[in-house]
Amino acid sequence: MNTSGAAAAPAALDLGDVKRLPIMISLIIGAFFSILNETLLNIAFPELMIELQVTAPTLQWLATGYMLVVGVLVPASALLVQWFTTRQMFLGAMTLFAVGTLVCGVAPQFSVLLIGRLLQAAGTGLMLPVLMNTILVLYPPEKRGAAMGTIGLVIMFAPAIGPTISGLILESLHWRWLFFMVLPFAIFSIVFAFLYLKNVSKPTKPKVDVVSIILSTIGFGGIVYGFSSSGEGHGGWTSPQVYGTVIIGTISLLLFVLRQLRVKEPLMDLRAFRYPMFTLTTLLLIIMMMTLFSTMSLLPFLFQGALGLTVFASGLLMLPGSLLNGLISPLMGKLFDKFGPRALVIPGTVFLVVVMWFFTRVSVDTSKITFLVLHICMMVAISMIMMPTQTNGLNQLPQRYYPHGTAILNTLQQVAGAIGVAFFIGIMSAGQRGFLEGSSDPTLPAQQAQAMVAGVHNAFMIGFGFAVVAVILALFLKRTKAPTE
Template identity: 60%
Template sequence: MNANNVETSETISEGEFKRIPIMVSLIIGVFFAILNETLLNVAYVQLMNDFGVTTSTIQWLTTGFLLVVGILIPITALILQWFTTRQIFLGAMSIFAVGTLICAFAPNFPLLLIGRLVQAVGTGLLIPVMMNTVLVLFPKEKRGSAMGMVSLVIMVAPAIGPTLSGIIVEMFHWRFLFIFVLPFIAFSLVFAFIYLKNITKLTKPKVDIPSIVFSTLGFGGIVFGFSQAGKGTAGWSHPEVYLFIVVGIISLIIFVKRQLQLKEPMLDVRAFRFPMFTLATILTVVLMMTLFSTFIILPLFLQQGLLFTAFATGLAFLPGGIINGIASQTSGRLYDKFGPRALVIPGALIVVIVMFFFSKVTILTSFTTFIVLHCLLMFGVALIMTPIQTNGLNQLPPKYYPHGAAILNTLVQVAGAIGIAVFVTVLSSSQARFLENVGGNVEANQAEALIAGVQSVFAIGFVFASICLFLALFIKRPVTSEGLDILEEKEKDKPVHLTP
């Protein structure tokens, strides 16, 4: 921190921190915000029927959500230095509440999508706040257990989303997916108003508008381009697809170059100079792309291919969500004792095996088999996610905490959006190819075409999982604090080029 940094009068000293009330305040709000990433997945079939839209269109309820979150999170590194923890959380939850109300009473698909995007604004502000709070509140030797709580929210919420969705859709109506959330949002706001305290200093760095523009164009362009390809009719060769992707890539290159030139970058990409943080980021991105393919494709397959009800589909995801929650907490504590390798490598191996068996599913695959495979997948993911994120963030010096949390969460959300678009594209193209080859009665071959598409999706997921396993072999505990000091000194010696 600079000597000129001014601490807000509301900020409390570290000795006065009451960690449990602060973390509970954040966890309640963030849990229901992230829950909405997958809460609609099981309801997709009913929504497609009610609004008369296709699979490639309905995916925007998730892809658009992730797109907005991915665009907004890079800016949170700046927002965290301008506003207090209390201000950001209460403001974000209020925005999320407005979006939820819009979704609950949306009369058509466009308005439902708008509500989802408003929800995403609130979610995008909440995630980095929680992760940065953990980094500030907990010392490194206890951070694994604390990050287990973060993983409990980030992983379990989307994991149980399909279960809750299936139960609510079967017993009520899809609108109650949002109506039932509103009381919890209200409770979170009241609880946070009473117990949430400010834990950071406000430095109020200069706002660089070009950085915000290039960040938005970069992340937004890439995800939008991939999502357009997922509509099937456009295809990867369509200008609407590759032009947005190219614009996104060029904008990101300009954005990164500008961050390296600025004295006070909006998102300090120098965090990537720390190898374990870089490795953790890559591993997380690849893993989340694999995981989101399962969250999207599996509910569609169970309902449209195997003709399970929304309720049965939701129940299929419940055991895995519970196992992931328990394992996330346990893996955090085990990381503090044994380090990352003893957990991450076995976890990656489990994910590889599960994705291989998913790629072999057929119409004869039993309901029990899907439950067992999903449980194993969520257990393997829990062994990976908490240790690698804790390990990577532990290597960063304190001044990089907001930036590291923002970078990690940005790429996770963007990877999820890209993964959904890519896997929906693979599903659609594989189905179309199958129907072209068999000819005859298209309606009679729809189930077989869906199975062929699902097998192709999970075959690619198996490749991604194999990449995770390979990368896991290089993980190790971060360098000591002395090593960090040396790296920081080297960084100070490097010239800084200011943007004119």
């Protein structure tokens, strides 16, 4: 047996008398509102641009920065879940999130709002691994599909419904209420978890590898920062600020990978990639997160900037797809337990390709019903892919890799989402600029609307290409079983 990383695995407690339901409720309440905040502000971006007097590429740091911090913190979570109990991790994470929510609500300017978002993200980054690792410990492989489907109500439903809730609130209230209305739920989550959340693992307190933490922070941070800066103008990819940080980030990540393969107790045990279905799962989830978060960011700009819809109408347009996505996630989990991943993921990726192609054909004359149907179809396709793929990949790992597997997936999903938002908004902004530069009168509202559509078209074409890659990867999926230790 390869014992590398074994010492780092949290020791399982006797769970014979543990009631799963209160633990699940505690985790789901906290996770829902922290993950909800990843997209809660998206539909308010046009309004925030005016009130805070910042550009779209600058404002997207409220979304990108959130996912960047989550992505930077999650690698360390594989270590933290072995140093602290389930209760300590969750209560600490939700306290950070609540403080950040309060800061956002009272923020007088963009910089303070960004600081609050980063504090919220720190709480989310520490909480997500607790959620996933607890599911792996509480449920045997043959029951994980249904359990992960329930978690899908949180991981998929929360960010999907964020724009809808935001639109409903912004129709009659100031954007600060996006945070003031979340704060009581965050506090309730802390109180409920304090009363009912039980520990499901015993800390083993492995050695802290400070060098690995530094390398992963510079690596993931540099890459995401570079992609995010590419859309802000000032030379784009030719700017030293952009390609320099990407190069530094890439070198740091390579050094991080080499170190993880050499040390006895790695921060993130990359030997999990020796399991082929886990590797395939990682690639598929990266594509799905880029598609999900970039689309959720692009559509509000399209609806409000090109179609002239209000924030309420934009949110209402995205409500049915968001609701359906959450409602069918548990069903997809049960279907996965019964039929395996291929029966869901292959049709799901093909469906996504068709939907993304139709998104490349939209215009200012496209009807609201068409956008409604396209959004519903996209959310159904993503639901068919995400949870079955993730459950299948994690099922192949031995228990000693659970903290590392969940940390790897959560890290790369958040980083992919952050890069996706920055990358696609950058493409959209570049397309807008290109159209307006060739316009006879770029100040005309009609020309600005056409410019927005042109920019979104360019972004959706790239998304279509990613979806085609996802179909190819899905063809190689196989059902997995937990290996014997």
